[in-house]
Amino acid sequence: MIRLADIEKSFDGQKVLKRVSLAVREGSVTALIGPSGSGKSTLLRCVNLLEIPEAGELVIGEAAVRFTGRALDREAVRRIRRQTGMMFQNFQLFPHRTALGNVMESLVVVLKWPEDKARARALELLEKVGLAHKVDAWPAQLSGGQQQRVAIARALASSPSVLLCDEPTSALDPELSLEVVEVLAQLAREGTTMLIATHDLRLAARVAQDAMLLDAGEVVESGPAAQLFACPRHERTARFIATLGHPVIAV
Amino acid sequence: MPHWLQLMLDSLAPLLWAGLVFTVPLTLLSFAFGLSLGFLTALARLYGPRPLVAVARFYVWIIRGTPLLVQLFVIFYGLPSVGILLDAFPAALIGFTLNVGAYSSEIVRAVIASIPKGQWEASYSIGMSWWQALRRTVLPQAARTAVPPLSNTFISLVKDTSLAAAVTVPELFQAAQRIVATTYEPLIIYIEAALIYLALSSVLSVLQDRLERRLARSSGLSPEGA
Numbered sequence: 520m521i522r523l524a525d526i527e528k529s530f531d532g533q534k535v536l537k538r539v540s541l542a543v544r545e546g547s548v549t550a551l552i553g554p555s556g557s558g559k560s561t562l563l564r565c566v567n568l569l570e571i572p573e574a575g576e577l578v579i580g581e582a583a584v585r586f587t588g589r590a591l592d593r594e595a596v597r598r599i600r601r602q603t604g605m606m607f608q609n610f611q612l613f614p615h616r617t618a619l620g621n622v623m624e625s626l627v628v629v630l631k632w633p634e635d636k637a638r639a640r641a642l643e644l645l646e647k648v649g650l651a652h653k654v655d656a657w658p659a660q661l662s663g664g665q666q667q668r669v670a671i672a673r674a675l676a677s678s679p680s681v682l683l684c685d686e687p688t689s690a691l692d693p694e695l696s697l698e699v700v701e702v703l704a705q706l707a708r709e710g711t712t713m714l715i716a717t718h719d720l721r722l723a724a725r726v727a728q729d730a731m732l733l734d735a736g737e738v739v740e741s742g743p744a745a746q747l748f749a750c751p752r753h754e755r756t757a758r759f760i761a762t763l764g765h766p767v768i769a770v
Numbered sequence: 771m772p773h774w775l776q777l778m779l780d781s782l783a784p785l786l787w788a789g790l791v792f793t794v795p796l797t798l799l800s801f802a803f804g805l806s807l808g809f810l811t812a813l814a815r816l817y818g819p820r821p822l823v824a825v826a827r828f829y830v831w832i833i834r835g836t837p838l839l840v841q842l843f844v845i846f847y848g849l850p851s852v853g854i855l856l857d858a859f860p861a862a863l864i865g866f867t868l869n870v871g872a873y874s875s876e877i878v879r880a881v882i883a884s885i886p887k888g889q890w891e892a893s894y895s896i897g898m899s900w901w902q903a904l905r906r907t908v909l910p911q912a913a914r915t916a917v918p919p920l921s922n923t924f925i926s927l928v929k930d931t932s933l934a935a936a937v938t939v940p941e942l943f944q945a946a947q948r949i950v951a952t953t954y955e956p957l958i959i960y961i962e963a964a965l966i967y968l969a970l971s972s973v974l975s976v977l978q979d980r981l982e983r984r985l986a987r988s989s990g991l992s993p994e995g996a
């Protein structure tokens with residue numbers, strides 16, 4: 520279970536998140552939607568403390584942090600990061616490491632696993648994302664979809680309790696994004712807890728049980744994904760969803 | 771055998787010896803120490819507390835803004851008047867180290883700063899500390915971009931060590947001067963010395979090329995695409 524309460528974040532005096540609260544049940548997937556600049560990425564980055572909110576509270580499993588505007592101690596940051604995995608819009612694989620090296624990195628460097636145990640785990644994960652045949656490839660030799668799948672494996676390597684995905688398909692052609700959607704859907708079926716910022720209604724409808732609409736740093740509406748996409752309660756939600764084209768609602 | 775060739779052959783041994791005993795060690799040591807100093811200076815400027823940033827900037831400003839020959843003179847001829855007496859070789863070593871440190875710190879700083887912020891964030895997101903991210907993610911990538919400019923610094927250094935002759939280090943160029951003093955054949959001997967410097971820097975260029983290729987291979991990019 521992850522829970523954010525009354526999160527506030529500003530950049531240069533501009534409030535970007537205004538008392539945002541959100542809970543993601545264990546084993547469920549929440550889609551975070553909203554116009555560009557509404558604060559989706561910032562909210563995700565607050566969950567693994569790439570951004571430190573000025574106020575509010577964050578609970579992930581056993582780890583809890585209360586933000587007071589003061590610097591956090593390193594141990595608290597480490598505890599939270601140990602429980603989160605993140606995927607970036609533009610993948611951010613380590614270009615100087617092979618697919619296998621990318622996935623092994625956290626196991627060897629952060630968790631200090633022995634090399635062979637880390638390799639076995641990484642191979643297993645790469646197989647799971649359908650890249651068993653590409654383990655020795657360099658990121659530069661992989662398609663965008665393949666790179667993003669390596670990024671999924673990398674994010675899952677140290678068994679985080681939540682996977683944060685920042686527009687995981689928006690840098691990909693529709694065709695390539697499909698293979699990423701497939702993998703995320705598979706993970707969702709297996710009970711991976713995920714928080715996904717996306718513009719891709721196909722992804723959101725396919726993978727998420729819950730959805731939340733952010734606009735200008737505020738939560739406009741949240742609830743079951745199917746309901747929010749099909750019959751939104753708020754006019755702002757309806758307008759935003761209309762701009763995305765017609766969703767395919769999975770039943 | 772023509773006279774000039776005979777002269778060159780006769781002076782080859784003392785010249786090579788001076789190069790081997792003084793020029794090469796002076797170059798290697800001051801590059802190694804200078805690069806370490808440059809690395810620390812770059813980190814100080816990028817991530818250090820404000821006073822340290824100021825110190826690092828001051829150091830780079832002084833070294834880059836004054837002639838190397840003058841720096842060597844200050845260290846070797848100047849410092850004794852405040853009680854710091856150095857032998858010629860250590861004095862030259864300090865001078866060249868400070869010099870390489872200042873120039874390479876600018877290179878190291880630029881290549882570290884050129885690594886996208888996303889790479890740091892990806893490292894943090896898998897749980898790395900700042901130091902782990904620097905060591906495992908940023909520096910290996912920065913090293914690749916740093917090879918050509920640092921090689922330039924290295925090759926310049928080989929040639930600049932001839933300035934050590936002016937502070938009495940008996941290196942290659944000074945050996946040449948001594949031979950000229952007895953043979954009165956400046957053209958032939960100085961050309962010979964120049965050829966030895968040329969050979970040394972050519973070897974370094976070849977090594978640079980190999981290193982670049984190897985680094986490019988270890989990321990799946992062809993050298994041209996890197």
Ligand SMILES: Nc1ncnc2c1ncn2[C@@H]1O[C@H](COP(=O)(O)OP(=O)(O)O)[C@@H](O)[C@H]1O
Binds near residue numbers: 531553554557558561
């Ligand atoms: N590092 C930053 N510095 C200053 N402003 C930022 C920074 N990151 C995001 N912002 C601003 O915060 C707002 C929300 O951005 P973001 O979270 O990226 O939105 P979204 O992901 O929904 O497009 C935008 O106005 C953006 O310009």
Ligand SMILES: [Mg+2]
Binds near residue numbers: 559560686
């Ligand atoms: Mg965004």
